[in-house]
Amino acid sequence: MLANYHTHTVRCHHAGGTEREYIEAAIAKGFKVLGFSDHTPQPYPPQYISGIRMLPEELPGYVETLCALREEYREEIRILIGLEVEYMPRYFDDLLRLIRAYPVDYIIQGQHFVPDEITGFYAGDMTDSEERLQSYVDLTIEGMKTGYFSYLAHPDLLYFTGPDAVYQNHMRRLISASIDLSVPLEVNMYGFIGGRWYPHERFFSLASEMGASFVIGCDAHNPKIIAKPEEVPHFSDFLTKCDIRTGDNIVKIRPLA
Numbered sequence: 001m002l003a004n005y006h007t008h009t010v011r012c013h014h015a016g017g018t019e020r021e022y023i024e025a026a027i028a029k030g031f032k033v034l035g036f037s038d039h040t041p042q043p044y045p046p047q048y049i050s051g052i053r054m055l056p057e058e059l060p061g062y063v064e065t066l067c068a069l070r071e072e073y074r075e076e077i078r079i080l081i082g083l084e085v086e087y088m089p090r091y092f093d094d095l096l097r098l099i100r101a102y103p104v105d106y107i108i109q110g111q112h113f114v115p116d117e118i119t120g121f122y123a124g125d126m127t128d129s130e131e132r133l134q135s136y137v138d139l140t141i142e143g144m145k146t147g148y149f150s151y152l153a154h155p156d157l158l159y160f161t162g163p164d165a166v167y168q169n170h171m172r173r174l175i176s177a178s179i180d181l182s183v184p185l186e187v188n189m190y191g192f193i194g195g196r197w198y199p200h201e202r203f204f205s206l207a208s209e210m211g212a213s214f215v216i217g218c219d220a221h222n223p224k225i226i227a228k229p230e231e232v233p234h235f236s237d238f239l240t241k242c243d244i245r246t247g248d249n250i251v252k253i254r255p256l257a
């Protein structure tokens, strides 16, 4: 594994460490590419302040900090500037306008809310509602179809506790779309290390059986999470169990233009 595209910074209010610490951790682990993809600012009405992302006015500082470090470390590692973005139909066009004003290399899709953070639900809340599952899958597919996302982060974030057959019905649609649209699915290391409900075998076995392509994402909210699969206890076993083979983990970046 030579690349990780999923790295946060303190601006999201739930990550620790400096950008430099993430970069030095990545160099120490032998990575050739480190992509930062902190939780994107969203162009919400000014009276709504999200507690899990930077504000739009913090975006210039994020980009400037990373541009300077990219220059400083250019001989040692390739730094990319990205964002982890929820596809929210109501805000997406404004969001693209906002981030295109900066040298942002890529975005990944992390569908934390359906249909948006202000009026919708958090995808990670336990649910047995098929309607929620269906709307998560529908919205995620709609987002992938925009063609802007370089990959789909934690595709199985939706925490469905209903029947497996219902789960598979809908997740098959999501996986098919990812194959048709060539959007790789992320196996999320942070969730695995934290013992979260994702990444889950029921999703990833199905996805590999269907022929999806995969990327490992550290989803580092802390420099210690910058690691290779073999360094994370039981993670390689999980990949083997799901029949996921990993290579250099280099992803084709989709331009935002």
Ligand SMILES: [Zn+2]
Pocket: 008, 012, 014, 039, 221
């Ligand atoms: Zn986060």
Ligand SMILES: [Zn+2]
Pocket: 006, 008, 084, 110, 153, 219
């Ligand atoms: Zn993330």
